Amino acid sequence: MPTTLQAVTGLSATQENPGGIAQKIYVANTEDMTTIQQPADLAAAATNEAAALISANHVFASGKQFHEFYCTQNKGELNMDNAAEIDASGGFMKVKVFVPGYDASNFGTLRMAKGGNFVVLVPMADGSIAQLGTSLFPAKLLSYKFMSAQLGSGVRGVELDLRPCPWPS
Numbered sequence: 001m002p003t004t005l006q007a008v009t010g011l012s013a014t015q016e017n018p019g020g021i022a023q024k025i026y027v028a029n030t031e032d033m034t035t036i037q038q039p040a041d042l043a044a045a046a047t048n049e050a051a052a053l054i055s056a057n058h059v060f061a062s063g064k065q066f067h068e069f070y071c072t073q074n075k076g077e078l079n080m081d082n083a084a085e086i087d088a089s090g091g092f093m094k095v096k097v098f099v100p101g102y103d104a105s106n107f108g109t110l111r112m113a114k115g116g117n118f119v120v121l122v123p124m125a126d127g128s129i130a131q132l133g134t135s136l137f138p139a140k141l142l143s144y145k146f147m148s149a150q151l152g153s154g155v156r157g158v159e160l161d162l163r164p165c166p167w168p169s
Contacts, residue, residue, distance in 0.1 A: 016126065018126055019125060020074065020076065020077075020125045021071065021077065021124055021125065022125070023073055024070055024071065026066035026068060026069070026120065026123075027113075027120050027162075028067065028119050028120075029118060030118060032060055032065075033058055033119065036058060036119055037054045037057070038131075038134040070099055072097075072157070076095070076097045076098065077095070077096050079093070079094050080094075081093075093130070093164060095163070097159070099159075102156060106158065110144045113141045116141065117133070118133055118139040118140070118141070118162070119132070119133040120133055120162050132162060132163060138164065139163060140162065145159045145161075
């Protein structure tokens with residue numbers, strides 16, 4: 001039986017609501033995965049919670065896995081934006097992370113990743129995990145921007161912008 005509209009509640013006195021993401025996200029190439037999980041179809045979800053959760057594990061080809069991407073604390077953010085027309089659904093989920101330093105290996109990886117298709121797991125400050133990308137709408141590395149910072153202030157490094165194009169909702 002499909003889910004139905006229900007009240008959308010605020011926080012209770014016993015719920016915490018920390019902002020931010022963890023200092024690591026996890027990125028996998030869709031070509032390395034044999035099964036990519038995604039939330040249940042809205043018409044098939046038994047509960048509203050089930051429509052938002054992924055309850056099964058991803059499956060990888062032998063020797064393949066998620067790769068850690070480090071993020072400077074307080075310089076990472078996950079956003080979900082509705083970008084659909086009236087009578088349509090969809091939008092964009094995006095994550096921005098900042099990787100400090102200037103490292104040739106990192107830049108080589110980013111050059112190769114620019115054309116790739118990915119599933120990205122983003123751990124939130126409360127321990128929940130958001131997933132960007134599915135088999136139909138993989139996440140993409142849309143941009144990376146190196147910043148040198150100024151002498152005596154700031155930190156040099158690269159800002160990454162990953163998002164599915166588009167994200168169905």
